[in-house]
Amino acid sequence: MNIDRPPRLAQLWLLFVTTLLAAPIVWMVLSSLKSPEQIAAAPYSWWPRPWRWGNYAEAVQAIPFLRYLGNSVVLCLGSVAGTLFSCSLVAYGFSRLRWPGRDLVFGLLIATMLLPWQVTMIPRFLVIRELGLYDSLWALVLPKFFGEAFYIFLLRQFFLTVPQEMIDAARVDGCSELGVLWRVMLPLARPALATVALLETIAAWNDYGGPLLYLNDPKRFPLAYGLEQFVSAHSSETHLLLAAAVLFTLPMVLLFFFAQRAFVRGVTTTGIKG
Amino acid sequence: MQRRELQLGIAMIGPWLIGFFVLTLYPFCASFYWSFCDYDLLSEPRWVGLSNYRRLASELASGGPFSRALANTAYYALTSVGLSVVLGIALAVSLTWQVRGRALYRMLCFLPTVVPTVAAAVLWMGLLDPQQGLVNGVLESVGLSSQGWFQSTSAAAWPPAWPGDHAGRILGSKDGLVLMSLWGIGNLLVIYLAALADVPKGLYEAAELDGAGRLRQFRHITLPMLTPVIFFNVVMGLIQSVQAFTQIYLVSDGQGDPAGSTLTLSLHLFLTAFKDLDMGYASAMAWVLFVLVMLITTWLFRTSRHWVI
Numbered sequence: 001m002n003i004d005r006p007p008r009l010a011q012l013w014l015l016f017v018t019t020l021l022a023a024p025i026v027w028m029v030l031s032s033l034k035s036p037e038q039i040a041a042a043p044y045s046w047w048p049r050p051w052r053w054g055n056y057a058e059a060v061q062a063i064p065f066l067r068y069l070g071n072s073v074v075l076c077l078g079s080v081a082g083t084l085f086s087c088s089l090v091a092y093g094f095s096r097l098r099w100p101g102r103d104l105v106f107g108l109l110i111a112t113m114l115l116p117w118q119v120t121m122i123p124r125f126l127v128i129r130e131l132g133l134y135d136s137l138w139a140l141v142l143p144k145f146f147g148e149a150f151y152i153f154l155l156r157q158f159f160l161t162v163p164q165e166m167i168d169a170a171r172v173d174g175c176s177e178l179g180v181l182w183r184v185m186l187p188l189a190r191p192a193l194a195t196v197a198l199l200e201t202i203a204a205w206n207d208y209g210g211p212l213l214y215l216n217d218p219k220r221f222p223l224a225y226g227l228e229q230f231v232s233a234h235s236s237e238t239h240l241l242l243a244a245a246v247l248f249t250l251p252m253v254l255l256f257f258f259a260q261r262a263f264v265r266g267v268t269t270t271g272i273k274g
Numbered sequence: 275m276q277r278r279e280l281q282l283g284i285a286m287i288g289p290w291l292i293g294f295f296v297l298t299l300y301p302f303c304a305s306f307y308w309s310f311c312d313y314d315l316l317s318e319p320r321w322v323g324l325s326n327y328r329r330l331a332s333e334l335a336s337g338g339p340f341s342r343a344l345a346n347t348a349y350y351a352l353t354s355v356g357l358s359v360v361l362g363i364a365l366a367v368s369l370t371w372q373v374r375g376r377a378l379y380r381m382l383c384f385l386p387t388v389v390p391t392v393a394a395a396v397l398w399m400g401l402l403d404p405q406q407g408l409v410n411g412v413l414e415s416v417g418l419s420s421q422g423w424f425q426s427t428s429a430a431a432w433p434p435a436w437p438g439d440h441a442g443r444i445l446g447s448k449d450g451l452v453l454m455s456l457w458g459i460g461n462l463l464v465i466y467l468a469a470l471a472d473v474p475k476g477l478y479e480a481a482e483l484d485g486a487g488r489l490r491q492f493r494h495i496t497l498p499m500l501t502p503v504i505f506f507n508v509v510m511g512l513i514q515s516v517q518a519f520t521q522i523y524l525v526s527d528g529q530g531d532p533a534g535s536t537l538t539l540s541l542h543l544f545l546t547a548f549k550d551l552d553m554g555y556a557s558a559m560a561w562v563l564f565v566l567v568m569l570i571t572t573w574l575f576r577t578s579r580h581w582v583i
Contacts, residue, residue, distance in 0.1 A: 146293020
């Protein structure tokens with residue numbers, strides 16, 4: 001028990017470290033409310049004087065913010081729908097159905113997780129282009145309908161914990177396999193599905209490489225990519241840039257506070273952020 | 275009966291299977307084939323044998339962009355993973371102490387990880403601005419010299435000096451990237467905390483009875499019990515940092531600035547493919563990256579026998 005007894009100065013040390021980690025966020029929010037003159041002024045002052053809430057209105061008008069936001073929302077919803085649909089089907093096939101060669105194919109699925117994305121990047125780009133999806137949000141959404149190894153693995157682990165009796169009972173009552181999945185597994189797996197949905201939302205919201213490769217028309221840019229366009233166009237207007245960055249970050253912070261448990265569950269199973 | 279089972283199973287995993295063939299297996303084979311070709315997307319790939327790989331080898335020998343990319347990648351991966359292990363364990367242990375406000379401390383440590391990469395890049399480019407940035411301001415106010423960060427090369431790495439750079443500026447662009455990655459240490463902390471919670475309390479009680487102090491308990495109980503998780507984090511960390519792209523692309527103006535000091539393998543590969551349209555050469559690079567990742571993983575698994583319990 002004694003190991004968690006704090007040593008002397010524990011509070012001071014923890015305060016120091018957490019201040020270091022949190023300070024950049026505080027800095028970002030406060031700077032987004034300053035005037036450009038105050039940002040450039042030395043010596044540095046933390047507190048905005050005056051508070052320029054107008055920075056936010058200006059930042060939103062400086063780029064087609066609402067359009068980008070709309071694209072990001074479509075991207076997130078489409079990706080989550082595709083991921084949940086494909087991964088739950090596939091995870092069921094890998095956990096509660098027995099068929100010859102299953103474990104071998106599952107090993108293959110796990111092996112794909114070790115493949116660096118750079119190896120398949122170029123031919124994949126050409127496949128998507130051949131399908132006529134270049135410069136469309138479908139280029140980013142459609143691949144999600146084919147499942148993602150890591151989410152399949154996560155859901156499979158969860159499906160394996162469901163007692164066999166429940167599945168047998170459903171089958172005896174005349175449920176098809178899809179019925180078992182829909183009526184028994186998915187309702188029970190709600191926490192795991194929530195984790196997958198959460199991780200995929202974050203991944204889709206944050207994705208920068210996808211739009212960089214596949215999108216060309218600014219009308220289709222999601223926020224993550226649109227924000228970068230803002231960087232190149234307004235690199236001298238730090239205050240507006242930071243206001244836009246705060247607006248872009250805010251939904252993720254809210255998501256974190258509302259779904260903290262699903263968050264932690266995701267990280268402990270994976271060790272990776274989307 | 276067996277055939278019906280097989281049909282049902284294949285049907286269920288169908289979506290993944292289609293994706294596997296079209297979006298993974300075909301690209302995997304195609305990129306291997308193209309790594310032996312000259313291919314600019316406009317005309318058909320033309321077989322050139324080993325010439326792409328020979329070009330990589332000659333760049334490696336002459337110190338061309340590829341050798342720079344390798345050196346940059348190694349510097350970034352080793353520094354960020356090494357520091358993240360030491361700081362991660364130290365911080366996770368601190369967060370197990372029963373102090374007032376522990377839940378708040380834990381939350382604050384995790385908070386930076388929810389900031390999207392694009393926003394984090396914007397944020398750190400502002401904080402690390404050599405002239406107006408807060409970090410240099412703090413360094414100067416405590417009597418240290420200001421650093422060049424994203425606008426200078428690192429003195430500690432290749433290439434060693436940035437023309438016109440003055441003395442005292444040790445930390446450059448790659449160190450800025452390492453700092454950014456350490457800021458997101460919260461993900462590791464969650465894993466370390468979960469592992470620390472699994473260490474049987476009885477071990478500490480027994481050690482306490484034997485008169486072992488805090489440091490000896492850490493050295494002989496905590497650390498050995500953490501080795502499997504450390505191993506996992508080192509493997510994942512190396513694989514991820516070798517493949518890191520977005521933050522590097524963003525802070526380097528999309529081209530490895532300044533002076534190629536942030537030109538990592540993945541950035542070099544991307545630019546070769548989609549800026550120079552040299553798909554064959556880029557594919558060869560991708561395969562070198564793949565082999566590198568495989569070698570690192572195998573080597574870690576082999577050495578793990580000696581230190582992971």
